[in-house]
Amino acid sequence: MMLATRVFRLVGNRTLSTSICLRGGHGVAKVEDYTLPAYFDRRESPLPDIKFVQQLSPEQKSLKEKEKGSWAALSKEEKIALYRISFKESFAEMDKGTGEWKSVVAGIFFFIGFTGLVVLWQRKYVYGDVPHTFDAEYKQKEVQRMLDMRINPVEGFSAKWDYENNAWKK
Amino acid sequence: MISAAVMRGIGTLTRTRAAFTAPLAVRCYSHAKVETDEEFDSRWVTYFSKPDLDTWELRKGMNTLIGYDLVPEPKILDSALRACRRLNDLASAIRILEAVKDKSGPHKEIYPYVIQELRPTLQELGISTPEELGIHKV
Numbered sequence: 001m002m003l004a005t006r007v008f009r010l011v012g013n014r015t016l017s018t019s020i021c022l023r024g025g026h027g028v029a030k031v032e033d034y035t036l037p038a039y040f041d042r043r044e045s046p047l048p049d050i051k052f053v054q055q056l057s058p059e060q061k062s063l064k065e066k067e068k069g070s071w072a073a074l075s076k077e078e079k080i081a082l083y084r085i086s087f088k089e090s091f092a093e094m095d096k097g098t099g100e101w102k103s104v105v106a107g108i109f110f111f112i113g114f115t116g117l118v119v120l121w122q123r124k125y126v127y128g129d130v131p132h133t134f135d136a137e138y139k140q141k142e143v144q145r146m147l148d149m150r151i152n153p154v155e156g157f158s159a160k161w162d163y164e165n166n167a168w169k170k
Numbered sequence: 171m172i173s174a175a176v177m178r179g180i181g182t183l184t185r186t187r188a189a190f191t192a193p194l195a196v197r198c199y200s201h202a203k204v205e206t207d208e209e210f211d212s213r214w215v216t217y218f219s220k221p222d223l224d225t226w227e228l229r230k231g232m233n234t235l236i237g238y239d240l241v242p243e244p245k246i247l248d249s250a251l252r253a254c255r256r257l258n259d260l261a262s263a264i265r266i267l268e269a270v271k272d273k274s275g276p277h278k279e280i281y282p283y284v285i286q287e288l289r290p291t292l293q294e295l296g297i298s299t300p301e302e303l304g305i306h307k308v
Contacts, residue, residue: 046236046269047229047262068258072296079260080303086261090305091268 041087041094052088060085211243218249221256228253232266241273241280244287251288255295263297264305271300 037049056064060081066074067082074082083090132138151157162169205213217231232250235242242250247270254263267285274280285292285299292299300306 043269043272044237045233046265046272047232049229067260070296071255071260074260074296076298076303079264079298080305083261083264083303083305086259087265090300091272092300092305092307095272096308 039088041089043091043095046091048087051086053085056085211246214242214246215249218246218253220253223253223256225257225259228257228259228262232262232269236269236273241270241284244284247284248288248291251291251295251297254297260297263295264300264303267297268300268306271306 039048039050039052041048053060063078063081064085066078071079133142147158147161147163153159160169161167214231214235218228220227223231228250235246235250247266250266251263254260254266270284271281291297
């Protein structure tokens with residue numbers, strides 16, 4: 001550290017500043033907004049890098065002067081004003097919910113409903129007739145065939161049919 | 171007839187290496203010294219008590235402290251509030267109280283206790299709590 005300061009004294013501060021001047025003042029890059037410290041309201045970082053209000057009005061400036069004295073002399077409104085100069089939202093305001101969930105649920109119901117309409121339309125206009133195997137007469141013959149074959153006679157289909165009385169078991 | 175297990179047991183007992191006779195409680199933990207709660211508290215009280223603490227150091231200290239998995243002791247907060255007074259920053263003092271309430275989470279009894287402990291300091295410095303100013307709710 002000491003060595004560096006001695007070098008600076010040898011080189012002379014003038015050479016550093018004149019080098020930029022020689023280049024016509026274009027040596028320093030423009031400071032972009034996003035490179036500067038920003039204000040954030042965060043629960044996990046209660047004191048942000050900068051105050052919320054950067055340009056103070058004359059009343060705010062005089063309030064800031066008053067802040068240097070006893071705080072007991074400040075009224076409630078003045079204290080709140082000082083808080084609002086430094087911070088945008090209080091913890092209660094930053095933590096409050098947005099009610100966005102209501103929009104989400106409404107959207108869900110809407111699109112499910114719309115899908116239902118699409119399905120009904122499809123049934124009417126897109127799908128053709130069902131196969132003849134769905135006809136009531138055919139189904140009756142099918143059931144009779146299954147009973148004749150003794151499908152699942154122990155615990156399943158035919159087990160529920162009373163062969164003596166030719167009816168389903170009660 | 172001595173069983174094989176007993177023979178093995180006798181064999182290990184005759185060896186005097188600490189690993190075999192050491193009690194179960196000695197595990198392979200790090201030997202670094204663990205900071206006690208009191209040491210932690212006094213370290214932070216000292217941090218905020220620096221007479222020429224600047225605004226950056228106050229912000230850095232508070233944000234770091236809030237980052238820990240604990241609610242700071244009233245004595246640490248007292249030191250931080252006095253630092254706010256030295257820096258003429260009432261807004262930060264109120265913010266610190268808000269942050270303590272937020273840090274307590276579901277344990278609703280912590281914040282009233284902290285305020286109760288800090289009451290003399292709050293009165294001395296003239297700091298109002300967020301509840302007194304009405305900013306504790308939307």
